[in-house]
Amino acid sequence: MHEKAKTDTERLFLNGSRQSAREYRLAISNAEKILLEQFANARQPFSGRSVQELSNRIGDLEPCPEHGRDLLEVLEETGEVILKNLLAVHHPACAAHLHCPPLIPSLAAEAIISAANQSMDSWDQSGAATLLEEKLVKWLCRLFGYTGQADGVFTSGGTQSNLLGLLLARDWYIKEQFGRNVQKDGLPPEAERMRILCAKTAHFTVQKSAALLGLGEKAVVSIETDEHQRLCLDDLDQKLARLRFVGLLPFAVVATAGSTDFGAIDPLPALADRAKQYGLWLHVDAAYGGTVMLSDQHRSKLDGIEHADSMSVDFHKLFYQPISCGAFLTKNGRHFELIKSNADYLNPEEDEDQGIPNLVGKSLSTTRRFDALKLFISMQTIGRAAFARMINHTIELAQQTANLIAQDPKLECINREPALNAVVFRYIGNEAEQSRQNKLNREIRRSLLWEGKAVIAQTKVDGMHCLKLTLLNPRTTLDDVKFILEEVKRTGSLLELRKGERSPCPTKLQNKPVSKHF
Numbered sequence: 264m265h266e267k268a269k270t271d272t273e274r275l276f277l278n279g280s281r282q283s284a285r286e287y288r289l290a291i292s293n294a295e296k297i298l299l300e301q302f303a304n305a306r307q308p309f310s311g312r313s314v315q316e317l318s319n320r321i322g323d324l325e326p327c328p329e330h331g332r333d334l335l336e337v338l339e340e341t342g343e344v345i346l347k348n349l350l351a352v353h354h355p356a357c358a359a360h361l362h363c364p365p366l367i368p369s370l371a372a373e374a375i376i377s378a379a380n381q382s383m384d385s386w387d388q389s390g391a392a393t394l395l396e397e398k399l400v401k402w403l404c405r406l407f408g409y410t411g412q413a414d415g416v417f418t419s420g421g422t423q424s425n426l427l428g429l430l431l432a433r434d435w436y437i438k439e440q441f442g443r444n445v446q447k448d449g450l451p452p453e454a455e456r457m458r459i460l461c462a463k464t465a466h467f468t469v470q471k472s473a474a475l476l477g478l479g480e481k482a483v484v485s486i487e488t489d490e491h492q493r494l495c496l497d498d499l500d501q502k503l504a505r506l507r508f509v510g511l512l513p514f515a516v517v518a519t520a521g522s523t524d525f526g527a528i529d530p531l532p533a534l535a536d537r538a539k540q541y542g543l544w545l546h547v548d549a550a551y552g553g554t555v556m557l558s559d560q561h562r563s564k565l566d567g568i569e570h571a572d573s574m575s576v577d578f579h580k581l582f583y584q585p586i587s588c589g590a591f592l593t594k595n596g597r598h599f600e601l602i603k604s605n606a607d608y609l610n611p612e613e614d615e616d617q618g619i620p621n622l623v624g625k626s627l628s629t630t631r632r633f634d635a636l637k638l639f640i641s642m643q644t645i646g647r648a649a650f651a652r653m654i655n656h657t658i659e660l661a662q663q664t665a666n667l668i669a670q671d672p673k674l675e676c677i678n679r680e681p682a683l684n685a686v687v688f689r690y691i692g693n694e695a696e697q698s699r700q701n702k703l704n705r706e707i708r709r710s711l712l713w714e715g716k717a718v719i720a721q722t723k724v725d726g727m728h729c730l731k732l733t734l735l736n737p738r739t740t741l742d743d744v745k746f747i748l749e750e751v752k753r754t755g756s757l758l759e760l761r762k763g764e765r766s767p768c769p770t771k772l773q774n775k776p777v778s779k780h781f
Contacts, residue, residue, distance in 0.1 A: 274286045277378055289334075290334055291374070293334060293335050293338050294338060297338045297339060297341065297342040297346065298342075298346065300342065301342035301343070301346040301347050302342075302346045302347075302349065302351065303353070305347075305351035305353075305354060307351070307354065307356070307715040307716065308350065308351045308354040308356045308357035308715065308716075308717060308718045309348075309350055309351065309357070309712060309715045309718055310347055310348045310715055311712070311713050311714055311715030312348055313713070317348055320344050321344060321345075324340075324344065350362070350718060352364050352365075352736075353736070353738070355736060355738060355739040355740070355743035356716065356717040356718065356743065356746070356747055357717075357718045357736070358717070358718065358719055358720075358732045358733055358734055358735075358736070358739065358747065359718045359719050359720035359731070359733060360720055360733055361523065361551055361577075361580045361733055361735065362733075362735070363579060363580055363581065363583050363584075363735045363736070364583065364735075364736055364738070365579075365583055365584060365585040366583045366584070366641050366644075366645065368637075368640050368641045368643075368644040368645065369583070369584050369585055369637040369638075369640065369641045370585065371640065372636050372637035372639075372640040372641070373585055373637055375636065376632060376633050376634070376636055376637060379392075379633065381632075381633040382630050382631065383396060383417070383622050383626075383630075383631040383632070383633060384609060384610070384621065384622060384623035384626070384628075384629045384630060384631060385609050385610055385621045385622075385623060386614070386619050386620055386621055389622075389633065392633045392635070392636070393620050393621075393622055394620070395633075395635050395636065395639060396416075396417055396622065396633070396635040397620065397622075398639075399417075399590075399635045399638060399639055400414065400415040400416065400417075400590065400592070400635075403415060403576065403590055403592055404592055406556050406557075407549075407553070407556060407565075407568055407569060407574065407576075407592060408568065408569025409569060409592060409594055411594075411595075412594075412595050412596050412597055413592065413593065413594050413595070413596060414592075414593060414595075414596025414599065414625070415590055415591055415592035415593060415596075415625075416590065416591055416622060416625040416626050417588070417589065417590050417631065417634050417635050418575075418589045418590060418591050418626070418627070418628075419587040419589060419628070420550065420577050420579065420586075420587050420588070420589040421466065421468065421548060421550030421551075421575045421577050421589060422468045422471070423589070423591070423627055423628075424548075424550065424574075424575030424576070424577075424589055424590065424591040425466065425468045425469065425472055425517070425546070425548055425550075425575050426468065426471075426472040426475060426476075426627065427573075427591045427627055428517075428546040428572075428573040428574070428575065428591060428593075429459065429469070429472045429473070429476060429515060429517075429546060430472075430476060430602060430627075431544075431572075431573060431593065431598045431599075431601055431602065432459075432514060432515040432544035432546060432572070432573070433445065433454075433457070433476055433478070433514070433515075434446065434601040434602065435544060435598055435601060436457070436512075436514035436515070436544065437450070437451060437453075437454070438601070440453075440512075440514075441453060445601075446601065446602060446604075450477055453512065454477065454478060456510065456511045456512045457478055457482055457511075457512045457513075457514050458482050458483075458484050458506055458511050458512060458513045458514065459473055459478070459482055459483050459484065459513075459514070459515045459516070459517060460483075460484045460486055460499065460502065460503070460513055460515070460516045460517070460543075461483065461484075461485065461486065461494070461516065461517035461518075461519070462485070462486050462487075462488050462493070462494035462495075462519060462522070462529060463485040463486065463487060463488060464488055464492055464519065464522045464523075464524065464525070464527065465485075465517055465519050465522070465548065466519065466522075466523060466548055466550070469483055469517050469548075470483050484502055484506065484513070486498050486499045486502060488527070491527060491678075491680070491682075492522060492524075492525040492527035492678065493527050493528065493529050493530060494518065494519070494529040494530065494534070496530060496533055496534075496537075499516075499534075499537065500537075503537070503541060513541065513543060514543060514544060515543055515544040515545075515546060516534060516537065516538055516543050516544075516545055516546075517546050517547075517548060518531055518534045518545065518546070518547045518548070518571070519547075519548050520547050520548065520549035520551070520552040520553060520564075520565055520568065520574075521548075521549060521550070521551030521552025521553070521682070521683050522551070523551065523685075524685065524687055524722045524724070524731060525677075525678050525681070525682070525685055525687060526551065526552065526661075526678075526681055526682045526683030526684060526685040527678075527682050528552055528564050528565070528682050528683075530567075531547065531565065531566065531567030531568050531570070531571075532566060532567035532570075533567075534567070535567050535570035535571070538570075538572075539570075544572045544573070545570065545571045545572050545573075546571065546572060546573045546574065546575075547568055547571040547573075547574040547575070548574070548575050549565070549568065549574050549575060549576050550575045550576060550577040550580065550589065551577070551580055551581070551683065552564070552565065552682075552683055553565070553574070553575075553576035553577070553581075554576075554580070554581035554582055554650075554654055555581075555654060555658075555683070557647050557650045557651050557654060558650075558651040558654045558655055559651065560651070560655050561654065561655065561658060564682065571594065572593065572594055572595070572598075573591065573592065573593040573594065573598075574591075574592050574593075575589065575590075575591060576589065576590050576592065577589040577590075578590070578634075578637075578638050580735065581654060581657075581684075581735060582638065582641070582650070583641070583653075583737075584634075584637055584638055584641065585637065587634070588634040588637060588638060599624060599625045602624075603624035603625075604624070605624075609621070609623060609629075610623050610624060653737040656737055657684040657734050657735060657736070657737060657739075658681070658683060658684050660684065660734050660739065660740075660741060660744065661681040661683065661684040661685065661686050661732075661734050662680070662681055663741050663744075664681075664686045664732060664734065664741070664744045664748075665678065665679050665680065665681055665686050665688075667741075667744065667745070667748065668686065668688045668748065671748070671752075673690060673691060673692050673752050673755070674688055674689070674690060674691065674748065674751070674752070675688060675689050675691050676688045677689070677724055677727075677729055684733065684734040684735060685731060685732070685733050685734070686731065686732045686734065687722065687724060687729050687730070687731045688729065688730055688731075688732075689704050689727060689728070689729045689730055690703055690704055690707055690730070690751055690752065690755040692752075692755050692756065692759050693759060694759065697726070697727065700727070700728070701727065701728035702728075703755055703758055703759065704721070704728045704729060704730055705721065705728055706754075706758050707730065707751055707754045707755050707758065708720075708721050708730055710754050710758070711750060711751070711754060716750050717747045717750055717751075719731065719732055719747065719751075720732075720733060730751065732744065732747065
């Protein structure tokens, strides 16, 4: 090897040499310094810089210079251009999406995961990592009431988990009804008539999965919701009867345990009964709400989930893990046989005969990160009781927030009794016309974002443009919420005075905190 190349390998890759250890410690300490200075110390949830301004700054960066630069110099530039202009997910006024602040123990785990760089597809690329993932999967199955043949696999999140659930449901139904192996023979002609049912508020990935599975978005039948934004059983019964009457083939129902907008939880016991009665696969999307199983106070909200054929659960939401980290669980692990493939170079059949576990047969991915480690280290460090306290706090805060909004004549609360920690509301001010109120609420959200004062979400409910607070952050207090609501009203009042003129999107902000409280 060329001497220069040999020197590079010693200093650029983690290994047992003293030079490698020195370079690694220096790199990590410098990254830590920049992260703390430019991100952790953020005094507002977003810099407020415009898309055009940031595009210009990033456009000036050279992705791959001919010769390398000093790492500290690169990190400092990254801090100034990138880190300063990220969304500060740890800030109390960053309350838009299901986007959590990550736990410090999980950040330590991430450093180990990235350095070890295990691939979870085969035993000879992961070793003990495979066994720990299997251990975590078994624990999760017990947590959600699964027994016997239950099994699962870690995923990138709810999108992949929902796709996997509906993939198994499709192939199971076709095998049971038509004796056809989809993996070998493809879809039968009857697939044109197959249908999936879910609430109209279900996650968009139900439609996306149907399209990817060759059934088309038309295969998804939307069910109306009740006054609590849950799937309406009467409408479900009517549509099931209608589908069968016209010769269509309902094969799966997707229940939501924590809808994106409202945190609503569908009636799981009743849906389990319908699934059994009609021979449907029941998949529960618990990506958002699954974490309440850790709470003695709230776990009863998921009663009935143990009857589901499969479920999705995310850890980068209320389990406070860094993105990405999720899991798919199924009550009968034998269903994974429907999608399993063997490759001689990766997971040969001889390995199975010798009891060697290769997880690729259960996953839609081949290469996967060792994400189970960060959940394991977090759970070990924090414990169930502390997780439960954090979850309970955020749900209680959501109820307090709904009460505050309901008592304010300038605001309207859409979900007065939040099931989880999402609160949907809107500014009504002095405007009576709905179209004008819709415009006001759009402008309020945009103004608060571009001013860097608060990051809140938007959605539509029955034609009304609404705002949403997703209160995942356990550090957020009622005082923080009061500040955000006051900013909503202040901005709304200013916009009303301007008679609908668009507020400017500032490119520079004053270098001061948005509130003494923050």
